[in-house]
Amino acid sequence: MSPASQSIVKNPLLRATLFVCGWLAVVLGVAGIFLPVLPTTPFLLLAAACFLRSSERFYLWLLEHPKLGNYISYYLDGEGIPAKARFYTLCLLWGTILLSVSFLNSWPLRLMLLVTASGVSIYLLRMKTRAEPTALGPEQHQPAHKAHPREETPD
Numbered sequence: 001m002s003p004a005s006q007s008i009v010k011n012p013l014l015r016a017t018l019f020v021c022g023w024l025a026v027v028l029g030v031a032g033i034f035l036p037v038l039p040t041t042p043f044l045l046l047a048a049a050c051f052l053r054s055s056e057r058f059y060l061w062l063l064e065h066p067k068l069g070n071y072i073s074y075y076l077d078g079e080g081i082p083a084k085a086r087f088y089t090l091c092l093l094w095g096t097i098l099l100s101v102s103f104l105n106s107w108p109l110r111l112m113l114l115v116t117a118s119g120v121s122i123y124l125l126r127m128k129t130r131a132e133p134t135a136l137g138p139e140q141h142q143p144a145h146k147a148h149p150r151e152e153t154p155d
Contacts, residue, residue, distance in 0.1 A: 007053055015054045022050030036093040044071045080128030
């Protein structure tokens with residue numbers, strides 16, 4: 001029995017609610033990839049938590065998804081964000097925020113956007129930088145959800 005199936009909620013109404021909330025969080029997380037005002041990783045982490053308690057199938061689907069799974073594994077394994085991803089995120093964030101600020105007439109809204117973007121930037125810049133993959137290949141690193149402890153073999 002896998003850890004995911006052990007934490008499935010028994011109450012069908014609660015399980016259905018968690019499942020719907022999980023999908024809502026996935027939709028918001030995907031939207032956050034394109035809209036810097038929405039945070040992608042927190043929504044995908046919320047979706048993983050909801051699916052962990054409602055559907056082992058969708059929990060594993062999310063963790064193993066070729067694009068979305070990386071957001072979760074980068075956070076869970078604690079090794080940080082790739083430098084290229086940080087650079088693109090900051091460029092997209094500030095490009096969108098500055099464009100939005102230029103269209104706003106309200107100084108309080110402009111200030112709110114700039115403060116929010118500054119906070120997100122500080123958070124991103126303080127995160128550890130994930131090491132780039134080496135020439136030895138991708139098998140060197142497994143995401144936290146796929147990592148297995150090394151079994152010792154007797155001599």
